[in-house]
Amino acid sequence: MNGRAAVRGPWRIGLAGLGVVGGALLKFLAEQPDFAPSGERAAIAGVSARSQKDRGVDLSAAAWFDDPVALAGSPDIDVFVELIGGSEGPARAAVTAALKAGKPVITANKALIATHGLELAKLAEAQGVALFYEAAVMGGVPAVKLLREGLVGEHVQSVVGILNGTCNFILSEMERSERGFAEVLAEAQKLGYAEADPTTDVGGFDAAHKIVILAALAFGGAPNLGAAEIEGIAAVDLIDIKLARELGYRIKLIASAEREGTGASIRVNPALVPLGHPLAQAGGALNALFIEGRRIGRFYMQGPGAGGAATAAAVAADIADVIAGARRPVFQRPAGDLAPLKGADRAGHRDKAFLRLMVRDRPGVIAAVSEALAKAEVSIDSFLQKPVEDSGHVPIVLITHPASAAAIAEAVDHIGALEAVVERPRRIRVARI
Ligand SMILES: NC(=O)c1ccc[n+]([C@@H]2O[C@H](COP(=O)([O-])OP(=O)(O)OC[C@H]3O[C@@H](n4cnc5c(N)ncnc54)[C@H](OP(=O)(O)O)[C@@H]3O)[C@@H](O)[C@H]2O)c1
Incomplete structure (x- = not known):
């Protein structure tokens, strides 16, 4: 050999x-x-x-x-x-x-x-x-050996974590310095945390490469990029980060793979993580991973996901x-x-969602939004309305109860069509962790 x-x-x-x-x-x-x-x-x-x-x-x-x-x-x-x-x-x-x-x-x-x-x-x-x-x-954290050798024979149910240090750095820095995505990305490029062409990282593709490898090792298939649903961080606004925080969450780029039948549900997307959760605490360029198995229960690892010395x-x-x-x-x-790991049908999945709206400051708007949600059979878990901004518009944020992606999409369409809503609502998943 x-x-x-x-x-x-x-x-x-x-x-x-x-x-x-x-x-x-x-x-x-x-x-x-x-x-x-x-x-x-x-x-x-x-x-x-x-x-x-x-x-x-x-x-x-x-x-x-x-x-x-x-x-x-x-x-x-x-x-x-x-x-x-x-x-x-x-x-x-x-x-x-x-x-x-x-x-x-x-x-x-x-x-x-x-x-x-x-x-x-x-x-x-x-x-x-x-x-x-x-x-x-x-990088330097031995996740591959752990899944391939340390957990051989274990029935791993899920692997969920933060697998891209560049995105983690950008999101952490946006929150810390209260600056927008483009400005922080430019700084990350200057510091060497982001490539001149940042698409692979900020588009979520690098995290997708990693999670499909982990999914293959965890669930016994071959890597299948086609099975991954991928959304990057470029559309995350500073206002979303601030409002999520007021509701007790931090926005992270979460990569997850959950065993489903003979396949897996594999996703990379920005997601709200409760502030007290270890994944919310893993800041800067760190990587972090939860592994859950039938016999071992859950455990967590965190460390340098990049950097020359650690990776070498x-x-x-x-x-x-x-x-x-x-x-x-x-x-x-x-x-x-082995065959490429099969993707899962997500029609039955139900996630909470964060919806951020900008509305005109006038009576009856909240009732109209509630009605639009009810039409899509989506109910509200928590709600936050901020003071009127200079633009004369009011940011409203709500977290829904778990609902299917189709129901949330329908709700977003109904809300976006309201005359008082000035831009299409921003939807970010709440992480299932
Ligand atoms: N950087 C990290 O922290 C990290 C962490 C985990 C995994 N990785 C992975 O490790 C690998 C290397 O990453 P890196 O950050 O070290 O990349 P890098 O700094 O861009 O280095 C790439 C190297 O490849 C050489 N190269 C490019 N095209 C070549 C060609 N046609 N023939 C011969 N050599 C060629 C370059 O030569 P010149 O130096 O002459 O330009 C350079 O030395 C990638 O797969 C990356 O995903 C990186």
Whole structure:
């Protein structure tokens, strides 16, 4: 399984991608080459990146490859580590080439595993080599090993958490500094918390990649991005954050997967979390996860979901597993037995919703809103009306009792059509946690 024909000196690592995580892995291996429990050493034998700039570590003993695919197939490496990123292009080509060449592969690439996990797992298992990806989910927090190994045999019911540090930072900072989304996003980009193109993070796609991987491990399928319902944070307004807080909630980007029959309900969306809940307390760039199982009940983990050093530590743990000759399927079961996890029909789901309206300041508006809700058979759990704003409009917020998405959508349509309502109501789910 570990791909080495015979023991001969240090394990030769081929590393493609020398950025935030790859650069941190270079430092890790330079400082602690004998970190594996067996005491065997690991050394960088070949590297590939776009440019040959100085990475702050002596790479004179490592061969340079312009093409990561050539590095992946090189006979002079024992393990291929992919830290380029992206579901297609060089990352996918190089991982495929390494597996075809019979090399164990380690990657932090959630986009790749979420999109092509089953095909790569089949290839790895047919070749009898490891494909490990601990760093792909929750960075330095070992969520993958926990679900795949620590909870093997457990009947996991749900995994729910905060899986994108960039969105968590932006939402936390909007609340703390009372600034709007665009301003805080620009700051996050300056601080290096957000990419120049932030779509993958703020659109909810990165969290979706991670939750579909966790769902596959938790419920015994292969990752299926198509089963996830995805909504990002770009439409969350500062006013929603402030009003939610007055009602005792904090808005978080929640990623959740709940077992349903032979499939799972998988969602990423902004959601209201009660202020006292641990997920509401996980601020800044933290990641956090609740796992609930039939025998273990519920437990919670929280930690650094990103950052070079923390993520490189997870990559190193995978290297140690390869050195130890760990043998296990890529997901919970051999890939040949797996099908993409089925999505669930959500028609019967009932969630509470936060609805925020802007209305004209005139008598009878509240009665009209109540009537519109009643028409859709949605009832009100709590209600808040704020003083008139400079614009002459009044913000009204209500939290509904649990109702189906269709009923809430109907209520939003009825309310939006009222003459006194000046803009389409904003709907945000209340998290089921
Ligand atoms: N950053 C985190 O905290 C974090 C956490 C968990 C998982 N991850 C995952 O780890 C992976 C790497 O992320 P990162 O943040 O380290 O990315 P990054 O800083 O952007 O680094 C990407 C690296 O890939 C190299 N690269 C790009 N295209 C290439 C090509 N065609 N051939 C060879 N090398 C190429 C770049 O070369 P140059 O340096 O020459 O431009 C760079 O060294 C991604 O899958 C990401 O999702 C990251």
